[in-house]
Amino acid sequence: MSATVIPTAPGENFLGHGHQLQYDRLPFFRRVAELGDVVATRMLHRPIYFVNAPAAAHEMLVEKARSFEKSPGIRILLHDLAGQGLFTSEGDLWKRQRRLLSPLFHPTQLQTYVSAMNGEALRARERLRDGDRVDLAAETTRIAMSVVGRALFDARTFDEADELGEALTIALGWVNDRLATPFMAIQLAALEMTESLDGKLPPFLDDVRARVRAALDGPVLIPGRHDPTVRRALEVLDGRIHAMIDERRAHPADRKDLLTRLLQARDADLGGEGMSDKQVRDEANTLFIAGHETTATALAWSFYLLARDPAARAKVQAEADAFGPDGPTSYDPEKLAYTTRVFKEALRLYPPVIVLPRRALEPVQIGGHAFPDRTIFFVNVYGMHLRRDCHPEPDRFDPARFTPENEARRPKSAWIPFGVGPRVCIGNHFALMEGPVVLATLMRGLSFEVEPRDVEPETFATLRPKGGVWARVRRLDSR
Numbered sequence: 077m078s079a080t081v082i083p084t085a086p087g088e089n090f091l092g093h094g095h096q097l098q099y100d101r102l103p104f105f106r107r108v109a110e111l112g113d114v115v116a117t118r119m120l121h122r123p124i125y126f127v128n129a130p131a132a133a134h135e136m137l138v139e140k141a142r143s144f145e146k147s148p149g150i151r152i153l154l155h156d157l158a159g160q161g162l163f164t165s166e167g168d169l170w171k172r173q174r175r176l177l178s179p180l181f182h183p184t185q186l187q188t189y190v191s192a193m194n195g196e197a198l199r200a201r202e203r204l205r206d207g208d209r210v211d212l213a214a215e216t217t218r219i220a221m222s223v224v225g226r227a228l229f230d231a232r233t234f235d236e237a238d239e240l241g242e243a244l245t246i247a248l249g250w251v252n253d254r255l256a257t258p259f260m261a262i263q264l265a266a267l268e269m270t271e272s273l274d275g276k277l278p279p280f281l282d283d284v285r286a287r288v289r290a291a292l293d294g295p296v297l298i299p300g301r302h303d304p305t306v307r308r309a310l311e312v313l314d315g316r317i318h319a320m321i322d323e324r325r326a327h328p329a330d331r332k333d334l335l336t337r338l339l340q341a342r343d344a345d346l347g348g349e350g351m352s353d354k355q356v357r358d359e360a361n362t363l364f365i366a367g368h369e370t371t372a373t374a375l376a377w378s379f380y381l382l383a384r385d386p387a388a389r390a391k392v393q394a395e396a397d398a399f400g401p402d403g404p405t406s407y408d409p410e411k412l413a414y415t416t417r418v419f420k421e422a423l424r425l426y427p428p429v430i431v432l433p434r435r436a437l438e439p440v441q442i443g444g445h446a447f448p449d450r451t452i453f454f455v456n457v458y459g460m461h462l463r464r465d466c467h468p469e470p471d472r473f474d475p476a477r478f479t480p481e482n483e484a485r486r487p488k489s490a491w492i493p494f495g496v497g498p499r500v501c502i503g504n505h506f507a508l509m510e511g512p513v514v515l516a517t518l519m520r521g522l523s524f525e526v527e528p529r530d531v532e533p534e535t536f537a538t539l540r541p542k543g544g545v546w547a548r549v550r551r552l553d554s555r
């Protein structure tokens with residue numbers, strides 16, 4: 077370690093900081109961010125270092141990205157939901173899949189998704205009646221789920237969106253409740269023990285080690301995996317994805333969507349072979365989940381913030397009103413400049429992904445401190461976005477932080493709702509287009525009178541508004 081001492085977060089007990097990490101997560105993340113650029117916490121016996129400063133985050137996620145992998149905890153908890161999809165895979169598999177999927181997110185391709193974004197918001201507009209009382213978080217989930225369904229899976233309707241949404245809530249709730257439990261620390265210790273025995277055992281035992289090692293990639297030591305409610309939720313999600321895969325196999329038409337791409341992949345790296353059904357399912361599940369949950373949450377927060385700032389709301393309304401009656405049917409960033417700033421500011425105040433967990437693959441220096449191989453780090457996105465030296469008056473909603481001049485002035489990696497570096501969100505431009513297009517389309521035809529109560533963020537797998545964002549719908553048909 078370096079000469080300067082890394083501060084330790086106060087309040088640990090024999091379980092370390094597990095209790096605070098699990099039950100007091102957001103306040104804890106904020107407190108830790110104020111303690112220093114790198115801060116030590118503990119989960120049972122095991123140190124976890126919080127990275128709270130833009131420079132240190134940049135060093136880890138960009139400059140020294142090769143020295144890190146995602147923390148195996150993520151892989152373990154998402155094993156049944158997302159398997160070896162893009163979010164959870166590593167090494168050559170990750171590289172190959174990222175290369176394969178990148179064309180779907182190319183700027184020219186993104187333009188073709190605008191009709192799905194605008195179209196699904198229009199469908200919601202048609203569905204909603206004047207005077208309806210709605211939860212905007214549920215509404216935006218329906219929209220975002222249908223957008224990703226149409227854009228990436230070429231699925232015409234998502235009428236079962238509510239059922240899928242509920243299933244996902246159960247499955248992600250399971251993940252969330254187990255993130256920072258002692259069982260997780262125990263499973264990580266077991267995993268690392270098998271890793272450390274690699275190459276040190278006689279051949280017949282090494283085979284056993286490899287099998288135990290593979291089994292430990294799933295949540296075998298985490299209680300509740302076989303809970304019937306969780307199993308049922310996973311079946312519902314799998315059922316929808318498999319139905320889409322079967323449909324695509326039955327009609328291998330000239331489509332360019334995600335599933336067709338995955339099913340037709342004959343990458344040189346695949347030895348000219350197709351991708352296994354399991355891999356297709358993992359990628360499809362990953363894109364389906366990652367592609368809507370986060371955007372839906374950010375949209376709900378945008379409505380909440382706008383309801384509390386009439387001046388900002390009027391500016392978004394003015395941009396929406398400048399479009400024809402159907403709202404933005406094509407994407408022109410200039411015409412959505414202010415709405416985009418609002419969406420970005422919502423992502424700062426309520427980043428859907430609050431932490432980026434990493435594990436060192438080798439001894440490494442971060443923020444001037446030396447750390448051994450296998451050290452676990454949490455890049456504290458939430459805490460950093462609310463640190464006053466990174467974002468002055470951090471609790472104030474201020475879309476002007478995202479004018480081009482202010483964006484250019486901000487230190488690198490001080491705003492990282494999509495992560496940064498090689499593992500940056502593959503859907504970041506998709507989301508930054510979808511958020512403003514959906515906001516403007518809805519506000520072109522509807523006004524939402526959000527109920528005047530404080531809504532607290534709740535850490536789920538994403539940072540959801542606790543209890544939802546309830547509003548009364550007013551139709552603006554007369555405009």
Ligand code: HEM
Pocket residue numbers: 146162163164174224362363366367368370371374423427428429431432433492493494495496498499500501502503504506507
């Ligand atoms: C506001 C919306 C979104 C937010 C805040 C968000 C956030 C993130 C973050 C923080 C990561 C990186 C995690 C890490 O480094 O540990 C990530 C990765 C990823 N996101 Fe997003 N995301 C959003 C929208 C989307 C959309 C629309 C899609 C797809 C359509 C998507 C698909 C993915 C995938 C596949 C990865 C893994 C990429 C890789 O590791 O190569 N996300 N996202």
